[in-house]
Amino acid sequence: MSRSTLLLGLALAAACGGGDPPAGQPAATPTPPAGSALTGAGATFPNPIYSKWFDTYNKKTGVQINYQSIGSGGGIKQFTEGTVDFGATDGPMKDDQLAAVQGQVLHIPTVMGAVVLTYNLPAAGATQLRLDGPTIADIFLGKITKWNDRRLAASNAGVTLPNQDIIVVHRSDGSGTSYIFTDYLSKVSPEWKTKVGNANSVNWPAGLGGKGNEGVTQQVKQSPGSIGYVELIYAISNQLPYAQVKNSAGTFIVPSLASVTAAAAGTTFEPNTDFRVSITDASGADAYPISSFTWLLVRPDMPDEAKARALKSFLEWMVTDEAQQMAAELHYAPLPAPVVTLVKERITTLKSGGRPIA
């Protein structure tokens, strides 16, 4: 694989470099006759729940699923090159990426996540800050530079906001978290959309970068006056302070599993949806606006029948209450019922060699 040699080269050039060397060819390429093995690669954000699902499913059925959490970008690449049976991504594939894949691609939503704004403002005490979309965008654009800005004061009556510089902290590594966050900012701020845009890594107009959720967190924890964004799960499990965000209905919403699920429930899907739907800034009175699905990428028609059958039955199990409940235990927001119904319908259309899978 030329691409994997190149990846290795990059890793070497980065010397004692960051993180695992990206795996090229998955080890188990030939399908074993019995107890077929599936390989997948992609997003790191849902890795804890995917590991748990694959492990539980293996114990239940004997089907082995090897998942490498190498990042959404890597997942899309390996899926496109056909070196894995399925991919996983936090941001949906773009049209030109879809065009690069031989055959078609199905996006299957698995669980939901959210991005919260965490901050270090001792003056605010235990009160949760309340932020609205345009204000967040202007903070990250570097246009609002003081905590006592009148737009912050307007929505935070009763909170003492100091005359202090705002230190903006963002992710330095490419990340689905950044994708969701910039997707939201692009929707609520036209200026953000034209100046910065929406991607896993963008040209940040202000602030400094921390590596990973933990890098952003330490930066925020240590610098008074700072604000950053991290995954909801990370904020909950590390007991970070986080802000309420105003949704499109005009209500300030506390980020939680329920308000994230509400964001998906408030979204209407077209009958033939490919699930590449952004649910940031969703409608619905209880919807937390910086929410998103995370997806598995599968081929609607897989040539290898044993693998197709294994994947299909896993997907069917994944949307059962049992599996979705496991997600909630790990602080991932479960799919709302209407989405589960749609996903179930879509799974029945999976084929192998042009024939429906028995």
Place this chain on the structure above:
Amino acid sequence: MIEGLDSTEAVSPVARLQGAATGDRIFRTLLTIAALAIPTLLGFLVYELWRGSQPAIAKFGVDFLATSTWDPVADKFGALPLIFGTLLSSLIALVIAVPLSVGVAIFLTEFAPGPVRRPVAFIVELLAAIPSVVYGLWGIFFLIPVLRVTLFPFLQNTLGFLPLFQGTIYGNSMLAAGIILAIMIMPYIMSVTREVLASVPGSQREAALALGATRWEAAWTAVVPYARSGIVGAIILGLGRALGETMAVTMLIGNRHEIATSLFAPGYTMAAAIANEFTEASTDMHFAALAYVALVLFGVTVVVNALARLLIWKVSKGRASGGAAL
């Protein structure tokens, strides 16, 4: 092979020689293969980087080295802040580490009492064995909070008239990265310098002392100049490590694609950018740009090493030795 001689008495000397020649040939072939493997590997590495960066080279050309925009959304890339950050953070590291480590080495070889030498040298060399991510974590949880409230405000209050020490103190900054790099390269410079100084013949010291020099004068006028090319070599070794260091730097430097005059401002290095972005580089151009950065990093390392060789050669011309230790 004394035993061999005893047991093969029946075989004619000619046959024995032929057998040895065969062994020699095999041995030579094996060694040649081993020796060629390294340049071959290097060749493949450069070729793959060059090939992977083709789209970026075609689109940006040499402007890539001179522009500062890094916008993955618009597919516009320029590596100048990365090159600047790599060179500046390494320079800061050298400015701090060279006097310290050369000083420690001189102390250990010339002044320290016998029982102190080994343990101190051992402890400094132990620093080299610590993984860089551990340095990074230590930097985040200890060094940065301390620097933010002690050294940085002190520098700003005393040297604040210099643009280098102005602006907001974030903690994570070019200076913090330079300091962690200094700590990381110290053991390399120290231990090589110590070896070089130790290999200076005793007659050099004795001659200086016999002429009435103090121990300090003997060390500074006779020993150190004699070993200077070796010391330059040690510094280059440290510099090479600083240029390529990734993990600890990315955890402390603030990761911002920008050239700032203040050392308190965040910056970025080539190695850190590759480590941060290439797993999630979703567009082909982003990927190619990172491969291009890797190629540039490789080029910078080669140029720096070539200059270093040149420097050693110039320094060691005429008198002195010790360069042979490298």
